[in-house]
Each structure stands twice: as structure tokens, then as C-alpha cells.
Amino acid sequence: MMKKPNYYSNREFDRLDHLRDDPDWLQSMLTTEKCRLLPVWRNQHLVTPDPLPVSYPGNAAGALLELAEDQILLGRDTQGLIWLALDISQLEQPDAALTGQDELRFQDLRSIGPLLDRHTGALLAHARAMAYWHRHHRYCGVCGSPTLSTRAGNMRLCSDPECQQAHHPRIDPAVIMLVHNGDYCLLGRQPAWPAGMHSTLAGFVEPGESLEDAVAREVSEEAGIRVANIRYHSSQPWPFPSSIMLGFYAEAASKEIQVDGVELESAGWFHRDQLLNSPENDQFRLPRRDSISWRLIETWMHAKHGA
Structure with a gap:
């Protein structure tokens, strides 16, 4: 289904x-x-x-x-x-x-x-x-000449007759994952976010990297947690400015958090019941309801036997 x-x-x-x-x-x-x-x-x-x-x-x-x-x-x-x-x-x-x-x-x-x-x-x-x-993409990334809109705005073509490189719309793939351990899940906080907001971890996929490898790397880099049993959930267009968010669940193979201090200012383990009763105030709130981060958390919160 x-x-x-x-x-x-x-x-x-x-x-x-x-x-x-x-x-x-x-x-x-x-x-x-x-x-x-x-x-x-x-x-x-x-x-x-x-x-x-x-x-x-x-x-x-x-x-x-x-x-x-x-x-x-x-x-x-x-x-x-x-x-x-x-x-x-x-x-x-x-x-x-x-x-x-x-x-x-x-x-x-x-x-x-x-x-x-x-x-x-x-x-x-x-x-x-x-x-x-x-x-x-006003200019060609190959030769630097101006590009022209074609295909009713769904392609740009280099104006140099010797180049004529076709440029198609690009998006940046990013993984976003809810890491869980029993009735607890891992949420982090970035300093630029609204007061109190906590969310799932996320990061861009790097060249030569599978989506599963990106999940494991990002969680390790940001929170020092090793993960296993990585499973795809769903994806979401996220035009802020040009990403596709690829959502996953992953089980924690370790629990000791070591926040990197760069991407995250804090992270912690939160019980399912705590999230179900989130106060939604400047001390603690869950992510915006139009995000895949909320979808991952919501699905996990209401699951009877894990994510």
C-alpha cells in the first residue's frame, strides 16, 4: 500500500x-x-x-x-x-x-x-x-556564456554555438533520520532554530556515498552514535532552497552522545511518552508540521512496537 x-x-x-x-x-x-x-x-x-x-x-x-x-x-x-x-x-x-x-x-x-x-x-x-x-543558472557552468530558457522553462541552454551545453534543474539530496533505541529516540538542536525546537538529524549526501552510508556518517559526525538496521521511510521535496529529503529510521548501536558542537548545540534521548505530551513552548517543541522530520517523529510516536 x-x-x-x-x-x-x-x-x-x-x-x-x-x-x-x-x-x-x-x-x-x-x-x-x-x-x-x-x-x-x-x-x-x-x-x-x-x-x-x-x-x-x-x-x-x-x-x-x-x-x-x-x-x-x-x-x-x-x-x-x-x-x-x-x-x-x-x-x-x-x-x-x-x-x-x-x-x-x-x-x-x-x-x-x-x-x-x-x-x-x-x-x-x-x-x-x-x-x-x-x-x-544564468551562465553556463562549462564555458561561462549566458544561458537561455528552453522547454517552457524546464531547461536552460548555453547560448555559445560551440558549447550548447544543456542544463537541467538540479536538487541536492539530503538524508534525514530518526534514530531510536527502544522507547527512546535521538533528537538534536541547532542554534539557528526557533527557541526550544528539537528535530531529527539530517545532512547532505556526499559524492561516492550511498544513502545508507550518509545516514550512518551524519549520525556519527553530529552525535557520535553508531547505527544499524537503516530503513527507508519516505521522501519530501524541500525547496529551501533546493533539496530532496530522504527519510530513514535507524536503530542505535551505541547510546553515548558526543555532540559535535558545529551542526548541533545539543542532543538527547527522548521517551515516546514525553514526545506525545510535548509542551510546544520555548523550552521544548517538535519540528514544524509540514516537515518530513515531523512525519518521522509522529509515525514513531504512535507505533506500538518501535518504528
Whole structure:
């Protein structure tokens, strides 16, 4: 049985890969009401006070299309709407250029993500990730020449005719793991996190390393714990700025914690009942509810016989 998808993922969304090389189709869509345009400004989305994302129908947003540095086809939702992200990061005052309505504002998905439904969160995450990738790949990594957006914003091509290197969207794989021992699990804290927040350990996968090796290495480096019986749970897109989080459970083969003092400022073993009754205050709180870290902890907390 397929697991419930993690937040920011949406398997029902059709990314329309077969239409990305059809500029005539895209141009015809841009002038219809069923085409919805999502402005993205420096990793932020235009939202109402609710908050709900603001989008514009293609047949009433010609000026917005002209403002965009990049037009990025995202895909089609289950209602048949075609979604495009428009990067307007070059504007210094985007609110005035778009609407002039004081109640609308640009906000980072980090601050509003937990308040959105899963499908809306996934759509904004997709738009944010693609806009970020475009802004950081303006020049060819092979020859340094400017790159051009192609395939409806899903590829960039080097403009040098002697190079013509194709650049595809990239994400950074990272492992995130709940280490457990009986009715206790290992949680750590980074100094930059909100007051009291504790979470699972995580880290980026290095070249030449399997996912399981990355799990074992990160736990050893950050907390001095050896692990065994590493098992995959699920994954989550995490566009902050461009990661894919690969979730695991692992059993502790040792229990003495030695915090590295760099990635973590503290770590400890927490009983299942303690987490089930977490006070959620500045002394102790669990991670944000839109994160895979919360999903790993929640599943383990309610398991009858371990993770």
C-alpha cells in the first residue's frame, strides 16, 4: 500500500513533459482563463492575509507576462488548470507593479507553508524551486556564456554555438533520520532554530556515498552514535532552497552522545511518552508540521512496537 505523500509533494499533478517542446501550444494557453500565472519574487509568493496565494488568469495578465524574467510551465492540476510560475525578482517594488493593493504581500513559503492545504503548498514549492534554479543558472557552468530558457522553462541552454551545453534543474539530496533505541529516540538542536525546537538529524549526501552510508556518517559526525538496521521511510521535496529529503529510521548501536558542537548545540534521548505530551513552548517543541522530520517523529510516536 502506498504511503500518504509528504507535504510539498503532489503525485496527482501532471507536469506536462510532452508539451514543453510545443511553443505554439504554450502561447495559446497563455491567453486563456484556464492558464493561471503565479508571480515569484526573490523566493516569495504573493498572498492574501488568509493566507492564500494570488494567481492571475492568462487572459487578463498581459502586463505581468511582460514583467517576468522567466516563464516556467509547472503543469496541470486535477481541475484542468494550467499553472506557470513567473519570476519577477528583478523588480524593486513588486507589490506596486502588480496590484497596488495594500492587503496583498509577498511572503516566504517557510512562514506560510504549514497554513496551506497540501496541494497549494506543493504548487508553491514547485514554483519556488524552479524560480530559484533559473536565477542561479544564468551562465553556463562549462564555458561561462549566458544561458537561455528552453522547454517552457524546464531547461536552460548555453547560448555559445560551440558549447550548447544543456542544463537541467538540479536538487541536492539530503538524508534525514530518526534514530531510536527502544522507547527512546535521538533528537538534536541547532542554534539557528526557533527557541526550544528539537528535530531529527539530517545532512547532505556526499559524492561516492550511498544513502545508507550518509545516514550512518551524519549520525556519527553530529552525535557520535553508531547505527544499524537503516530503513527507508519516505521522501519530501524541500525547496529551501533546493533539496530532496530522504527519510530513514535507524536503530542505535551505541547510546553515548558526543555532540559535535558545529551542526548541533545539543542532543538527547527522548521517551515516546514525553514526545506525545510535548509542551510546544520555548523550552521544548517538535519540528514544524509540514516537515518530513515531523512525519518521522509522529509515525514513531504512535507505533506500538518501535518504528
